[in-house]
Amino acid sequence: MEDRYTKGLKNLEKIHPEASKLLMENLKDIAPDLGRFVVEFPYGDVYGRTGLDLKSREIATVAALTAMGDTKPELKDHIKGALNVGCNRNEVIEVIIQMAVYAGFPRAINGINAAKEVFEELDKNK
Amino acid sequence: MEDRYTKGLKNLEKIHPEASKLLMENLKDIAPDLGRFVVEFPYGDVYGRTGLDLKSREIATVAALTAMGDTKPELKDHIKGALNVGCNRNEVIEVIIQMAVYAGFPRAINGINAAKEVFEELDKNK
Amino acid sequence: MEDRYTKGLKNLEKIHPEASKLLMENLKDIAPDLGRFVVEFPYGDVYGRTGLDLKSREIATVAALTAMGDTKPELKDHIKGALNVGCNRNEVIEVIIQMAVYAGFPRAINGINAAKEVFEELDKNK
Amino acid sequence: MEDRYTKGLKNLEKIHPEASKLLMENLKDIAPDLGRFVVEFPYGDVYGRTGLDLKSREIATVAALTAMGDTKPELKDHIKGALNVGCNRNEVIEVIIQMAVYAGFPRAINGINAAKEVFEELDKNK
Amino acid sequence: MEDRYTKGLKNLEKIHPEASKLLMENLKDIAPDLGRFVVEFPYGDVYGRTGLDLKSREIATVAALTAMGDTKPELKDHIKGALNVGCNRNEVIEVIIQMAVYAGFPRAINGINAAKEVFEELDKNK
């Protein structure tokens, strides 16, 4: 068990270190096991797999969350994650624009607004 | 106008040539303009853009359609498209498995079933 | 109670008489109260309201069901319903094409396929 | 008609008395009939049915709203409702965590955040 | 190309002039091409089509966005748009109430709240 958790923490550290600390902190009192599951399953079991590079994994996640449309906080975390594993800002924007085709313009526009907020936060903290 | 259409057709030819012929054939009598829009906007305007390679674009689309869950015919077309622009089968499977995290196991399992059908069709036609 | 039911049946008769008979038949043994609720609430309470004409109501429903994407049998019923209350085929097609903008091309294409099936059934039964 | 309304009000009173007053107040000027429908159909017709206890009904609703993901105000109302009809906080948390499996981790995490807000409001008002 | 853009701007001007200016302004630095696509495809290609009047088009869009549930800013823009092309407030309310039938009460209630915000903004600016 420890192994999956440790592996998951390492992947989280590479992908979005601050976001994951906040998430764990947030879940700690109310649903600590959900926090542990997030480390173990998505980051330990799935992101730890070979066969697809981390950059492609984050592109897939940004695409899916933009298309689902109702998960802005997680979309923002994964936009940061995408940048942290090697996407440039333009690539993130392209993924989101492309979602206009598959999930409609409103969700693409809302995704761009999420990216805008992330980029502004990053620029402010530089 | 011709220009976007021509550019779109070229991109469609690279990504999923048979699927697009079937789609156009299918839309021809009932909604030919939707067929034209498909060529012009997604394939002419969006897939024709620089800034993101075609392989990443197809990874994004496979992810989004798996997560949306109700668009199996289009998911199957884009699984083929992903293979046509340089993904291997394993990468496609990895993208779909990852969607268990973001859109739940049922949609990931259904996405794998779509991939299975595509791979079987491709193997039969070899 | 009888009143809402009677009013609902009258509206159902105007909008999609065959579809509603099949639905009631289908729900009769397993969930007859859901069948009654369909008559009373959507058709008795909602479609019976003044303030919006039946044609506009069916346009709204065809749009919503196309955008939701996973309810093809009901979409087909309401495409028939739209035709029964005064939409022509072209108007139905236009509503569905427009959904490419709001819910993405895959759902619009699937909506067009639903319309195609309806139109073919109607032409065969002429 | 009065009968369904009266029955609905009684069920609303058991499930979430404050929430329903706010809802009615909120809908009063703009869409009073939607307020009436809420009382009559969900609470008069559906929650008034035998065959499933209120606690199980609220578990079903919390699960569905967590999985749908875009209806936070209603999810919060039904988390309160679940507590009011006999669920303990831990059971509510378990239902929401389980949704990670069926609708993905982002919606489960957002559901937990909704529960957290509800629990904090309840603790403050004690 | 100019032609679609010019046509799109004219349709945007009829439907929601202020909203579209804000949108373009908002997308200008981060994704100006998405702004251009919004003008060209939805408003130039789709809303510019004959075969369905603008009022019916806005009814379809308000219905779809209410049913999708996660796109409140765009729903508000299209509620304004519906009023600008000839719907009265009551018709907008009726479309949204009807969505309780097809997409559930929570999304209908949230749609009514969006309408309420729009109507209050309009009344304040009178």
Place this chain on the structure above:
Amino acid sequence: MEDRYTKGLKNLEKIHPEASKLLMENLKDIAPDLGRFVVEFPYGDVYGRTGLDLKSREIATVAALTAMGDTKPELKDHIKGALNVGCNRNEVIEVIIQMAVYAGFPRAINGINAAKEVFEELDKNK
């Protein structure tokens, strides 16, 4: 690792033994790790938890899958699962009918049709 897997298999055996064998068989060649994840995470980690009885867990899942609408094979498996852990048919029907309120009538009707298919299969195999 073995431990979660063994625990998961035991829970699967209680909930839907045939369905899970078919699923594993189906995933075996194409995505065996997704099969393993299904055993380990949903059934080993989540259904193995105390704090909510299995019957309530299946009610939650039937509700969520009915509301999501696009996952009929999994909904059918969990309708069987609900019956296997102590729900009677009427309780399953009540959960699905209730979803008309939260996710609209089309998804409730489609859920009832899924239940009908399950009940007929069970009656045939008696």
